[in-house]
Amino acid sequence: MTISKNPRMAYGEALVALGKRDPRVVALEADLGKSTQSVLFKAAFPDRHFEMGIAEQNMASTAAGLALAGKIPFIHSFAVFASGRVYDQLRNSVCIPNVNVRICGSSCGLSDFGDGKTHQSVEDVALMRALPNMSVLSPSDSIELTAMMEEILDWKGPVYIRVNRNDLPFTFPGDPSYRIGTVVRIRDGADAAIFASGIMVSKALDAARMLAEKGISARVLNVGTIKPLDRDAVIGFAEGARAIVTAEEHTVIGGLGSAVLEALRGVRHAPVELIGLHDSFGLSAESYDALLEHFGLTGEAIASAVRKLLEGKS
Amino acid sequence: MAEKNKRVGGADARRLDITALTLREHVVRMIGVGKAGHLGGSCSLADIVTALYFHTMRYDPKDITDPDRDRLILSKGHSVLIQYAALMELGVIPLSEREKVKTLAGMLQGHPDMDRTPGLEAVTGSLGQGLSIGVGMALALRLDGRSSRVFVIMGDGELAEGQLWEAAMAAARFGLDRITGIVDRNRIQATGPTREVFDIPGIEKKWEAFGWNVLTVNGHNIAAVVEALERAGGMKGAPTVIVADTVKGMGISFAENSAAFHNGIMSQEQYDTALAELGAARAARTQENPR
Numbered sequence: 001m002t003i004s005k006n007p008r009m010a011y012g013e014a015l016v017a018l019g020k021r022d023p024r025v026v027a028l029e030a031d032l033g034k035s036t037q038s039v040l041f042k043a044a045f046p047d048r049h050f051e052m053g054i055a056e057q058n059m060a061s062t063a064a065g066l067a068l069a070g071k072i073p074f075i076h077s078f079a080v081f082a083s084g085r086v087y088d089q090l091r092n093s094v095c096i097p098n099v100n101v102r103i104c105g106s107s108c109g110l111s112d113f114g115d116g117k118t119h120q121s122v123e124d125v126a127l128m129r130a131l132p133n134m135s136v137l138s139p140s141d142s143i144e145l146t147a148m149m150e151e152i153l154d155w156k157g158p159v160y161i162r163v164n165r166n167d168l169p170f171t172f173p174g175d176p177s178y179r180i181g182t183v184v185r186i187r188d189g190a191d192a193a194i195f196a197s198g199i200m201v202s203k204a205l206d207a208a209r210m211l212a213e214k215g216i217s218a219r220v221l222n223v224g225t226i227k228p229l230d231r232d233a234v235i236g237f238a239e240g241a242r243a244i245v246t247a248e249e250h251t252v253i254g255g256l257g258s259a260v261l262e263a264l265r266g267v268r269h270a271p272v273e274l275i276g277l278h279d280s281f282g283l284s285a286e287s288y289d290a291l292l293e294h295f296g297l298t299g300e301a302i303a304s305a306v307r308k309l310l311e312g313k314s
Numbered sequence: 315m316a317e318k319n320k321r322v323g324g325a326d327a328r329r330l331d332i333t334a335l336t337l338r339e340h341v342v343r344m345i346g347v348g349k350a351g352h353l354g355g356s357c358s359l360a361d362i363v364t365a366l367y368f369h370t371m372r373y374d375p376k377d378i379t380d381p382d383r384d385r386l387i388l389s390k391g392h393s394v395l396i397q398y399a400a401l402m403e404l405g406v407i408p409l410s411e412r413e414k415v416k417t418l419a420g421m422l423q424g425h426p427d428m429d430r431t432p433g434l435e436a437v438t439g440s441l442g443q444g445l446s447i448g449v450g451m452a453l454a455l456r457l458d459g460r461s462s463r464v465f466v467i468m469g470d471g472e473l474a475e476g477q478l479w480e481a482a483m484a485a486a487r488f489g490l491d492r493i494t495g496i497v498d499r500n501r502i503q504a505t506g507p508t509r510e511v512f513d514i515p516g517i518e519k520k521w522e523a524f525g526w527n528v529l530t531v532n533g534h535n536i537a538a539v540v541e542a543l544e545r546a547g548g549m550k551g552a553p554t555v556i557v558a559d560t561v562k563g564m565g566i567s568f569a570e571n572s573a574a575f576h577n578g579i580m581s582q583e584q585y586d587t588a589l590a591e592l593g594a595a596r597a598a599r600t601q602e603n604p605r
Binding site for chain 1: 427435436438439440443457
């Protein structure tokens with residue numbers, strides 16, 4: 001499987017591109033610039049980059065002030081801090097006035113595999129999704145991330161974007177007409193529908209290939225925009241499937257799986273299984289793959305869930 | 315601009331005192347009878363808010379989105395009634411909203427909400443965030459080469475919020491001398507005297523240690539407040555905080571120095587008393603000969 005550019009690097013380069021395009025773009029960092037790659041912006045635009053120190057709460061409300069005065073600030077930290085540590089600041093300073101702050105949740109999910117529970121974000125999507133006015137993005141690879149960054153500049157209101165720390169396989173075919181808010185079918189199939197976001201899109205593709213070997217055809221839907229979710233698209237892609245599985249690098253409480261189930265409410269649909277963490281924090285591990293496997297975030301687990309649903313044994 | 319900011323005295327001081335009493339009357343009418351409202355902290359701020367909006371600030375009520383305006387952020391957002399009062403007196407908020415505060419039909423929310431209310435610069439109310447917002451505005455204004463000042467009013471009880479000190483460090487770190495912080499030191503927080511609830515000793519020394527210039531002023535002497543605001547504007551290289559000693563509920567006898575009127579309910583009798591006292595004070599000040 002081809003590996004795409006590291007998402008953090010792609011993010012940093014995309015931010016520099018936005019900075020060149022629009023002088024309103026500014027960046028704020030909380031001493032993690034080498035991890036988030038906001039250092040690239042700092043090198044390109046030293047006057048528009050602000051090192052705020054290890055003080056995320058102040059960083060978030062400062063961004064609100066910059067936005068209220070006409071700037072488009074991007075704030076950076078690990079996803080766990082960029083969402084949870086500053087939840088109240090995002091809620092009150094940013095989301096109530098609905099200002100154009102962009103929040104880069106870097107090292108999202110379990111991608112900071114070595115650092116353990118305190119540094120892994122498995123509930124950030126739930127937190128950010130619950131905030132009125134907040135949009136929530138989870139790109140599947142650096143191609144999609146770059147496409148999102150293109151559009152993020154003029155997006156109305158605050159945006160939270162999850163950025164993975166590790167190299168990811170290419171999953172996104174690349175589409176010049178890509179728009180934030182769309183659910184993209186990246187593989188077609190008749191028997192099952194697999195909705196996935198982030199790293200789990202590549203795992204869903206693995207699952208579809210495994211299922212194909214058993215004569216089961218599964219469609220894979222990349223939900224890069226978890227909020228606002230295109231409900232009609234979710235309903236349309238679920239239609240006709242005899243099994244529906246969601247896959248996310250996040251707790252199944254309040255994340256992508258919940259969002260898909262919310263979208264499917266009130267319509268007849270096939271039985272659903274949710275792949276993700278089950279009311280659990282992360283863990284330190286020797287490698288990203290080992291950790292994903294530990295929590296059952298694998299192609300095998302997705303394929304197995306599909307088969308069980310089809311056999312009526314979920 | 316410089317002309318306007320010179321010391322006030324005589325007729326000017328009298329005009330501002332009368333305005334401050336009028337703002338307090340608006341606050342009393344906004345709260346009304348039998349409904350809870352933040353009377354105490356609004357009245358302790360009346361003279362400071364008057365000095366800002368009616369003397370010091372570059373603020374055109376006819377052009378409230380002018381990018382070159384000075385900004386006032388009320389970090390202690392619960393005292394927003396006094397800001398509403400000032401904006402009513404300036405004609406930014408219609409006077410017809412006065413009796414509709416905290417109703418579905420009105421535009422005036424219980425805490426500052428930019429969505430509904432003209433003239434507000436930020437959403438505050440979750441304490442400790444206003445100074446950070448001011449830091450962001452000051453950075454943006456500096457990037458844009460504007461000379462606007464940013465005023466941030468904080469409560470003395472609010473100084474317990476950790477984020478505020480993060481912001482204090484940032485403002486000093488970035489040399490944001492266009493920021494003037496004002497601490498409304500009325501010495502009473504929601505559940506009692508600050509000394510008993512959560513004593514924060516050495517407020518001036520703390521700000522100094524965080525890299526700020528510090529001025530102390532009687533927050534009910536408008537001429538002195540104006541002078542302090544002017545001095546703060548002239549101090550370059552570092553932000554300045556004005557620690558203003560005030561009386562919670564100032565101007566209304568039963569509310570003065572009372573934690574009960576942090577967010578209290580007035581009876582009809584108290585409501586009438588408040589308006590009578592403020593009216594009498596206004597009449598007396600109006601009849602005085604200007605010094």
